[in-house]
Amino acid sequence: MALKDFLPSRLGFGAAPLGNMFRAIPEEEALATVEAAWNDGIRYFDNAPFYGAGLAEIRMGEALADKPRDQYVISTKVGRLVLDEIEDASASGFGENGVFKYGRANKVVNDYSADATLRSIEGSLERLKTDRIEIVWVHDVAQDFYGDEWLSVFESARNGAFRVLDRLRDEGVIKAWGLGVNRVEPIELLLGLEEPRPDGFLLAGRYTLLDHDRALQRVMPLVAERGLGIVVGGPYSSGALVGGPNFEYAPATPQILDKVARIKAIAERYGVSMKAAGLHFALANPAVAGVIPGASQPARIAEDSAAFAEQVPADFWRELRQAGLINPAAPVPATAFI
Numbered sequence: 001m002a003l004k005d006f007l008p009s010r011l012g013f014g015a016a017p018l019g020n021m022f023r024a025i026p027e028e029e030a031l032a033t034v035e036a037a038w039n040d041g042i043r044y045f046d047n048a049p050f051y052g053a054g055l056a057e058i059r060m061g062e063a064l065a066d067k068p069r070d071q072y073v074i075s076t077k078v079g080r081l082v083l084d085e086i087e088d089a090s091a092s093g094f095g096e097n098g099v100f101k102y103g104r105a106n107k108v109v110n111d112y113s114a115d116a117t118l119r120s121i122e123g124s125l126e127r128l129k130t131d132r133i134e135i136v137w138v139h140d141v142a143q144d145f146y147g148d149e150w151l152s153v154f155e156s157a158r159n160g161a162f163r164v165l166d167r168l169r170d171e172g173v174i175k176a177w178g179l180g181v182n183r184v185e186p187i188e189l190l191l192g193l194e195e196p197r198p199d200g201f202l203l204a205g206r207y208t209l210l211d212h213d214r215a216l217q218r219v220m221p222l223v224a225e226r227g228l229g230i231v232v233g234g235p236y237s238s239g240a241l242v243g244g245p246n247f248e249y250a251p252a253t254p255q256i257l258d259k260v261a262r263i264k265a266i267a268e269r270y271g272v273s274m275k276a277a278g279l280h281f282a283l284a285n286p287a288v289a290g291v292i293p294g295a296s297q298p299a300r301i302a303e304d305s306a307a308f309a310e311q312v313p314a315d316f317w318r319e320l321r322q323a324g325l326i327n328p329a330a331p332v333p334a335t336a337f338i
Contacts, residue, residue, distance in 0.1 A: 003200035003229030004289035006175055008073055011308045012044035013037045014233055017296035018059045019052025020102035025296050034063035036298035040305040046202065046292045047128070048077035048139055049120060052103025054127050061129035074128060075135035077180050078120040078161050083107045099249055112138065112157035117164045136165055137180030137202045144182055154186060166196040176200060184219045191222050200289060204233030205248060209281050210241055210259060213327050220287040229289030232282040236293060242274045263325055270316040275307035284331045
């Protein structure tokens with residue numbers, strides 16, 4: 001079954017902010033955000049133990065505890081194991097200035113072995129207060145986290161997590177598995193192997209209005225050809241596309257800010273919101289099964305839902321192409337003018 005065939009909604013919810021990403025989010029605000037997503041019809045929720053050392057999973061489990069379990073799909077990730085041991089944030093993989101420095105103080109270790117994969121899933125089930133997880137992504141086996149060692153980490157995952165998840169999928173314990181990464185190279189590598197057999201991928205930040213060339217050329221055609229699917233994470237490029245200061249979890253460069261300003265000027269002429277531009281661009285690619293913007297406030301959910309429903313005129317895309325702001329080969333909605 002293709003990934004898109006069992007995602008209940010193409011607009012999903014990315015739970016990273018629930019792990020106190022960049023700021024300490026009040027508990028009631030986090031729970032209200034998930035409730036707002038549910039009320040707006042979102043039925044696909046993505047999470048990870050890495051998000052606040054399990055905090056995002058705990059909060060989502062609490063928020064969804066009273067929802068009919070057969071009406072929504074959960075994905076989470078393996079490769080980072082949350083331990084009971086407590087450590088100082090400065091000694092953890094998050095670091096004092098890390099993205100999740102306001103998360104829980106539990107020690108998190110990187111481990112892609114078979115045993116750790118099973119233990120990670122067991123921990124996620126407990127934190128999420130559920131009896132099953134539909135999709136499992138192998139988290140961050142890429143150069144941005146492991147530098148020159150990433151290939152050896154990938155090989156460890158191939159001999160551990162990949163095999164376990166392949167078996168769990170074939171046994172019907174999970175519905176699908178794949179990689180959850182911020183880079184295209186691990187996806188290319190896995191697609192080049194005869195075994196194992198992933199069902200799709202979560203690709204964060206690499207298929208957006210601000211950065212899509214490499215994914216478009218090297219990943220999307222293969223994924224579509226094989227009947228797999230891509231879930232696009234970070235469609236707003238860490239917030240840069242919608243006026244935030246960060247791109248790729250760091251301060252945006254002048255070049256990025258200039259590109260955002262040029263896109264925004266065109267969007268304003270056509271009455272198109274930047275969120276709608278970002279969501280509709282990602283969803284227009286036939287390889288994309290869904291998109292999961294993150295949110296930490298109910299108001300942001302309302303904005304995402306409105307953007308998802310927004311009508312974007314064909315001339316908007318035409319002008320972006322003419323200005324060289326999107327790749328000429330990138331699929332866009334309403335392509336009859338091409």
